[in-house]
Amino acid sequence: MAKHSLDKDKIKILLLEGVHQSAVDVFERAGYTNIEYHKASLGDEALHESIKDAHFVGIRSRTQLTADVLKRAEKLIAIGCFCIGTNQVDLATAELLGIPVFNAPFSNTRSVAELVLGEIIMLMRGIPERNAIAHRGGWMKTAAGSYEVRGKTLGVIGYGHIGTQLGILAETLGMRVVFFDIEDKLPLGNAQQIHSMEQLLAQSDVVSLHVPETPQTKDMIGTAEFAAMRKGSIFINASRGTVVDIDALTVALKERHLAGAAIDVFPVEPQSNDDEFISPLRGLDNVLLTPHVGGSTAEAQENIGIEVAGKLAKYSDNGSTVSAVNFPEVSLPMHKGTSRLLHIHQNRPGVLIKINKAFSEKGINIAAQYLQTTAEIGYVVMEVDTHQAEEALVELKAIEGTLRTRVLF
Ligand SMILES: NC(=O)c1ccc[n+]([C@@H]2O[C@H](COP(=O)([O-])OP(=O)(O)OC[C@H]3O[C@@H](n4cnc5c(N)ncnc54)[C@H](O)[C@@H]3O)[C@@H](O)[C@H]2O)c1
Ligand SMILES: O=C(O)[C@H](O)COP(=O)(O)O
DSSP states (O other): OOOBSSOGGGOOEEEOTTOOHHHHHHHHHTTOOOEEEOSSOOOHHHHHHHHTTOSEEEEOSSOOBOHHHHHHOTTOOEEEESSSOOTTBOHHHHHHTTOOEEOOSSTTHHHHHHHHHHHHHHHHTTHHHHHHHHHTTOOOOOOTTOOOSTTOEEEEESOSHHHHHHHHHHHHTTOEEEEEOSSOOOOOTTOEEOSOHHHHHHHOSEEEEOOOOOTTTTTOBSHHHHHHSOTTEEEEEOSOGGGBOHHHHHHHHHTTSEEEEEEOOOSSOOSSTTSOOOOTTTTOTTEEEOOSOTTOOHHHHHHHHHHHHHHHHHHHHHOOOTTOSSSOOOOOOOOOSSEEEEEEEEOOTTHHHHHHHHHHHTTOOEEEEEEEEOSSEEEEEEEEOGGGHHHHHHHHHTSTTEEEEEEEO
């Protein structure tokens, strides 16, 4: 088992938002037992208190790791987002502080696609409204406004891991699939790329959003876009709450320009299951409201726990940063018989030369060396004889531009 500059039982792992037990199991199997586990996200003060001595933190989409939080988390080595989205982390600040951020880019995508497919069928049949009326003692038995999905057009906005899977599943039900994406994408099945979002909106019976939260996607669907959609069409958002102008959506639904909607993500979401959900969409019978559960299935959560905890444990044990979203990616073999030094520095000219010169002057032999950079930082990993590791670490810490160093014996 890898030995660290810090004993493993001193390495604190903070897990928030009820990440799956599979993550705890992975950490424990890797020898990390100092785990602080919370079922929900923490309020600002509690978060500051818990993260200030944490070496690793695991979150889901709720916890906001802002620049302020990160700067106060002085011991933080890496962050795990146990989900797809990483917009809740200030990635640029994390990078400049030398903190890699990992996520699970695929594990819950099938779950989202399945949920959306079910919602399409329910909404095309007007089931949410019939269900709500029945719960109030009414009986809305009519074929009016109730349609098969076969032969209808699904417009997917954001044709990535989720959008593509949804497209394939929808085609198996006989739907025609069109998509809009800022990138040219290989259409799967019989899907067709449309290069104008307006044209997609005008020809779709169902529009489903699957874009990430970025400055470009903020409020990308508002009054004008709803007006461009067909009268009586269906709108679905299981991407991020910031992408849709929720007031404009409310108007489009109340005016019955849209026949229905399914919304899983909201501009403001409750911090925990004990807090009230506030939204102008509440009380609309033709809207399916779900509490950000697109990726919340047993299968997805278990796989995410294993994947992200595995990436964090690997970074802790051997320094590998493969698939980090904000960091130079270095793929490292296991090391045996040497010690591994990890050095994260500002990306400025001459750092590697200075390291090599300092080591050569001290007679420290470098058995292996790996370097990757981004525009902002460099990540160099070196292997040296174990008896020289402490001395090498001192030399590394003295290099100008150093952000962080670690040694793995
Ligand atoms: N509701 C949930 O529980 C849940 C679960 C998983 C993911 N999500 C959200 O869904 C999003 C999509 O997930 P994914 O795995 O398919 O991501 P992805 O990165 O595989 O796909 C996103 C696609 O959107 C495209 N895109 C980006 N900006 C765009 C723009 N301005 N206009 C059009 N297309 C644009 C990209 O080119 C890409 O093809 C995630 O970023 C996450 O925010 C939500
Ligand atoms: O980004 C994601 O993967 C989804 O939004 C799911 O987030 P969650 O883990 O908070 O449910």
